[in-house]
Amino acid sequence: MYQIIDGKKVANEIQENIRQEVNKLSQERKKIPHIAAILAGNDGASETYVNNKIKAAEKTGFQSTLIRLHEQTTEKQLIEEVEKLNQNQDIDGFIVQLPLPKHINEQKIIETIHPSKDIDGFHPINLGRMLLNLPCYVSATPYGIIELLKYYQIETTGKHCVVIGRSHIVGSPISILMAKNNPVGNATVTLCHSKTKNLKHYTLQADILICATGSPHFITAEMVKYETVVIDVGTTRIKSKESKSGHKLIGDVKFDEVAPKCSYITPVPGGVGPMTIASLLKNTLLAAKKEIYK
Amino acid sequence: MYQIIDGKKVANEIQENIRQEVNKLSQERKKIPHIAAILAGNDGASETYVNNKIKAAEKTGFQSTLIRLHEQTTEKQLIEEVEKLNQNQDIDGFIVQLPLPKHINEQKIIETIHPSKDIDGFHPINLGRMLLNLPCYVSATPYGIIELLKYYQIETTGKHCVVIGRSHIVGSPISILMAKNNPVGNATVTLCHSKTKNLKHYTLQADILICATGSPHFITAEMVKYETVVIDVGTTRIKSKESKSGHKLIGDVKFDEVAPKCSYITPVPGGVGPMTIASLLKNTLLAAKKEIYK
Secondary structure, three states: OOEEOOHHHHHHHHHHHHHHHHHHHHHOOOOOOEEEEEEEOOOHHHHHHHHHHHHHHHHOOOEEEEEEEOOOOOHHHHHHHHHHHHHOOOOOEEEEOOOOOOOOOHHHHHHHOOHHHEOOOOOHHHHHHHHOOOOOOOOHHHHHHHHHHHHOOOOOOOOEEEEEOOOOOOHHHHHHHHHOOOOOOOOEEEEEOOOOOOHHHHHOOOOEEEEOOOOOOOEOHHHOOOOEEEEEOOOEEEEOOOOOOOEEEEOOEOHHHHHHHEEEEOOOOOOOHHHHHHHHHHHHHHHHOOOOOO | OOEEOOHHHHHHHHHHHHHHHHHHHHHOOOOOOEEEEEEEOOOHHHHHHHHHHHHHHHHOOOEEEEEEEOOOOOHHHHHHHHHHHHHOOOOOEEEEOOOOOOOOOHHHHHHHOOHHHEOOOOOHHHHHHHHOOOOOOOOHHHHHHHHHHHHOOOOOOOOEEEEEOOOOOOHHHHHHHHHOOOOOOOOEEEEEOOOOOOHHHHHOOOOEEEEOOOOOOOEOHHHOOOOEEEEEOOOEEEEOOOOOOOEEEEOOEOHHHHHHHEEEEOOOOOOOHHHHHHHHHHHHHHHHOOOOOO
C-alpha cells in the first residue's frame, strides 16, 4: 500500500516550528524576522500568491511589508525600490514577485537583489553556491522537495533519481541537489527534458521520480516501476465546475493509476505546493538569524 | 574503426585563431588582451602549470603578468593583490593558481575575484550564470570538452550522456552543460559518483561517457557499449622510467581495450588536457572584448 506524502501537514509543522522560534525571539526582546515583497502590476494570480505569502508570514509572527507598484513602473524605479530594501537594515529578506511587466528585464532585477536578502534563491550567487554545496538560499520548490524526503525519511543515497524538466526554478536545481554529498542527496541523478528520447526507458529505472513538466497527467502507470517514490511538481490550473474557485489544479502524474505502484507519492494539490511558502519563511528566518551570510 | 579525438590539434587551432585575432587587434592599434596569474608558494606542479599558461598566452600575443608570492603570504595580503588586479584596468582577466597554501581560505579568495575578470570561471556568479544558461566564463575543462564535441560535430541532442564524478570543476559543471538547450547540449544526462550503486548499469547505457574520477584505468571494455563516445578527463600522474620527465599520465579509461568499442575516444595524454589552456586563453579574449560582462 502506498503512502501519501502530506505536504500540507509537513508545511504546517515547519510553520509551527518557525512560529515558536519567532515567539521565543519576541519574548527575549530580540528582533523578529521581517519579510518584504514587491508586487508590480495587477496580475491576478501574482496578487493571490503574494497575499498568501504575506498572510503566512504574519501567521508565523513575522513582520511584513508589501510594496505595490503600478503596471507602468519603469525598470529604473523598480531597481530603486530593490536598492532601498537592500539598504533597509530592518528588512531581513525580500522577494520581487514574478512575472514582472514585460518592459522590465527580470534577470537584471534579480541580480540587483543583495544575495544575503535573496530569500527566493534566484540570484546567480545563490545558485552558484548551491552548486558548490556552500550555505545558500535554495529556492522554494527544490527546498520543499528536500524537506519532504527528509520528513518521510526516504532513503536517497545510491538510489536512481530521475528528474523530468530542466527549468531554472525546479528541474535543474533539484537535479543538482539530489546528487550532492548531503544526507538527502547522494543519489545517481538523471535529468530528462523535452529533447529526451524514449523517456519511458528512464522513468522505468527511477527509484525516485520527480516530475516538473507542467504537462497534466503526463506520467502514466506503465512509465513507473513498482515501489517508486513519486514527487509531482506539476500544478496546471484548469477550469472546473466542481470547485468554488471555478478551477482546479492538475499534476503531471495520473495519480489514480500511478499511486498503486508507488511506495510514496505526493498528491496535487496538497503535496509539493504547500511546501513552497514554508520554504520561503524558513529562508526568511535563516536570513534574520544571519545563518547563510554573516 | 574508432576515431581519436585529437585535443592537441584542436587546441592548436583554437590558439592559432586567437593569435590571428590578437594580431589584427595589434595592427588596428587596439588594446591587446592582458592576462595575469598569481602564484603563491612553491608547489612544483603549480609552478609548471602557471608557466605553461603564461608561455601559451605570450605565444598567442597576449600581454602577461605573473605575480609571485611566497608561501607565507597571509590571506589579507593575497586579497590585497586580488583587489589590485580587480582595479587594474589594463588587466583583462586573471587567475589565482590553486591549490593555495593551507592557511588561506580558497573559497574566500575565489569570491574576491571580480566576476568579470574570473577567467577560471570558479566564482559562484559565473557558476550560477552557467546554470541559468546566461553568458559566463565556463571553467577550462568543461569548456574544453564542449569544444571537442563541437569540433568533431558529435551529435549530443537526445543522446544519453553519462558523467562519472561530481567535482566542482569537472563533473558537476559538465553534467549541467550537457543538458542545456544549446547546440552542444540537449542530452539526457546521468550524473554518477562514488555513492552510485551498480555503475556498470549506467555506463552501459551511455552514448557519450565522460569520466572524471581520477581512478586510473577504472573504465574497462565490459563497462561500455559499442559506438560510445568516450571522453577521458583523468590524468593520474605515475612514476615511469619510460619518459624523460620520470612520470607519465594515466587516464580513467583502459584505452587499449575500450577504444575498439568506441566511435570516438580521447587519448591521455593529448585529449582533454591540451584543451584547458586553450579554454583559458579563449576566456581571456572574451574578457578583453567584454563579450560576457559589458
